[in-house]
Amino acid sequence: MTENGDATPLVVLEGVDKHFGSLHVLRDINLTISRGEVLVVIGPSGGGKSTLCRAINRLESIDGGTILFDGRPLPEEGKALARLRSEVGMVFQSFNLFAHKTILENVTLGPIKVRGVAKAQAEQRGMELLERVGIGAQAAKYPAQLSGGQQQRVAIARALAMDPKMILFDEPTSALDPEMVQEVLDVMIGLARDGMTMMVVTHEMGFARRAANRVVFMAEGQIVEENTPDEFFTNARTDRAKDFLSKILTH
Amino acid sequence: MDDLIKYAPDLLAGFLKNVQLSAVCAVLSLILGTVLVSMRVSPTPVLRAAGTAYVNIVRNTPLTLVLAFSALGLSDTLDVTFSDDPGSNSFWLVVLGLSLYTATFVCEALRSGINTVPMGQAEAARAIGLTFLQSLTMIILPQAFRAVIAPLGSVIIAMIKNTTVAIAAGYLAESAFVMKDTFDDTGVSIPIFLGIVVAFMIITLPIGFLTGWLANRLAVAR
Numbered sequence: 342m343t344e345n346g347d348a349t350p351l352v353v354l355e356g357v358d359k360h361f362g363s364l365h366v367l368r369d370i371n372l373t374i375s376r377g378e379v380l381v382v383i384g385p386s387g388g389g390k391s392t393l394c395r396a397i398n399r400l401e402s403i404d405g406g407t408i409l410f411d412g413r414p415l416p417e418e419g420k421a422l423a424r425l426r427s428e429v430g431m432v433f434q435s436f437n438l439f440a441h442k443t444i445l446e447n448v449t450l451g452p453i454k455v456r457g458v459a460k461a462q463a464e465q466r467g468m469e470l471l472e473r474v475g476i477g478a479q480a481a482k483y484p485a486q487l488s489g490g491q492q493q494r495v496a497i498a499r500a501l502a503m504d505p506k507m508i509l510f511d512e513p514t515s516a517l518d519p520e521m522v523q524e525v526l527d528v529m530i531g532l533a534r535d536g537m538t539m540m541v542v543t544h545e546m547g548f549a550r551r552a553a554n555r556v557v558f559m560a561e562g563q564i565v566e567e568n569t570p571d572e573f574f575t576n577a578r579t580d581r582a583k584d585f586l587s588k589i590l591t592h
Numbered sequence: 593m594d595d596l597i598k599y600a601p602d603l604l605a606g607f608l609k610n611v612q613l614s615a616v617c618a619v620l621s622l623i624l625g626t627v628l629v630s631m632r633v634s635p636t637p638v639l640r641a642a643g644t645a646y647v648n649i650v651r652n653t654p655l656t657l658v659l660a661f662s663a664l665g666l667s668d669t670l671d672v673t674f675s676d677d678p679g680s681n682s683f684w685l686v687v688l689g690l691s692l693y694t695a696t697f698v699c700e701a702l703r704s705g706i707n708t709v710p711m712g713q714a715e716a717a718r719a720i721g722l723t724f725l726q727s728l729t730m731i732i733l734p735q736a737f738r739a740v741i742a743p744l745g746s747v748i749i750a751m752i753k754n755t756t757v758a759i760a761a762g763y764l765a766e767s768a769f770v771m772k773d774t775f776d777d778t779g780v781s782i783p784i785f786l787g788i789v790v791a792f793m794i795i796t797l798p799i800g801f802l803t804g805w806l807a808n809r810l811a812v813a814r
């Protein structure tokens with residue numbers, strides 16, 4: 342390979358360790374995410390999936406090991422860290438839309454304040470993104486006036502507005518009423534088709550099978566198993582994963 | 593009733609001075625209180641410690657001592673002057689003392705407001721690349737302010753009533769000072785006393801109503 346940027350992986354975790362007090366939450370995590378890859382992380386609650394997500398945009402610091410993003414170690418603080426975060430979108434389980442700002446303002450704030458984009462231009466792009474996730478008609482409303490599914494789609498548009506190199510999704514559909522899950526997954530499947538690099542913590546097997554390149558099974562702070570979605574769901578290798586799958590399948 | 597009419601011009605002048613003092617102090621204490629609360633939640637340990645120390649010391653010092661310090665300590669000992677005109681100088685010393693004191697209450701009201709803003713708001717702000725100061729000023733404080741408009745109203749009302757303490761400490765001619773003069777001349781006159789109470793209520797009651805109304809109107813729906 343030549344010095345082509347696309348040849349290097351986007352994210353490389355090597356020997357990553359993280360403790361909360363005496364709790365060992367991430368144990369020697371080694372993981373590589375390629376550009377354009379869609380990685381699904383699955384596993385029991387408390388296994389460290391959220392912490393792993395949050396470590397990648399350094400919402401959580403790590404105690405040991407290294408994380409490279411786009412070939413460079415994650416900055417520790419200050420402007421450089423803010424810039425890194427602006428390049429890594431994040432979608433939370435609880436949406437976290439800015440409650441005092443309109444839907445459109447939620448989507449334009451980052452571009453205007455972080456990227457210095459002119460307001461009119463940011464609004465035009467914001468409207469395009471809101472149309473794309475099917476929320477164009479609600480642009481002037483406030484988050485509390487939208488359904489959960491709509492809010493989560495706005496949160497995705499807010500992440501997209503920064504033109505991120507990657508988006509992290511931490512259980513994006515877990516807080517939603519069942520009838521709203523699919524509308525959010527559809528948007529995510531669309532992103533995956535368009536080549537967005539994504540790391541998605543989810544138990545939605547349908548999404549994993551349709552959109553993911555790889556599934557990582559995580560339990561007790563460790564990556565226990567890594568496989569293609571079809572192999573993982575039909576032919577899990579470890580007992581830990583089989584046991585977990587039998588529980589979510591009988592739901 | 594005759595007394596009230598006779599002294600009305602003096603009382604009115606004192607009243608207006610009081611309104612002016614209250615307005616200046618309100619603005620300064622809101623600004624300073626916002627700076628203090630920013631220090632108290634900042635990621636920099638030195639700023640946090642300084643903010644906490646300031647608030648705990650000043651908030652727990654009797655106002656009369658704060659005012660005495662600003663008048664005697666600053667003015668007489670350290671020779672800090674704001675104006676060559678003694679009347680105006682003492683006005684600004686009272687403004688300084690009262691604002692430094694009231695700011696600590698503004699700070700604590702705002703801090704309880706910050707506690708009502710869910711953690712996820714700050715995380716989402718950081719996640720799109722806003723710096724700490726940007727998250728604070730654009731996301732956290734606007735929501736915190738809206739959550740504590742009514743308590744902030746109470747802080748300002750208490751501050752307005754404290755202007756009389758400033759006078760009792762003897763540094764400024766305004767309502768209470770005029771009141772003392774008036775009482776010295778006439779004996780305690782019920783109409784005059786009531787007149788002054790009404791004058792204070794003319795300022796403080798609308799603040800209470802206004803902040804209560806604003807609190808409802810601007811509440812952040814979650």
Ligand SMILES: Nc1ncnc2c1ncn2[C@@H]1O[C@H](COP(=O)(O)OP(=O)(O)O)[C@@H](O)[C@H]1O
Pocket residue numbers: 361364366384385386387388389390391392393
């Ligand atoms: N801020 C925190 N402080 C202390 N413990 C935490 C914190 N965040 C998570 N934990 C703990 O770390 C473990 C892993 O949590 P998490 O990464 O959220 O797991 P998952 O997302 O897989 O459910 C859990 O036991 C959780 O209680």
Ligand SMILES: [Mg+2]
Pocket residue numbers: 390391392511512
């Ligand atoms: Mg989680």
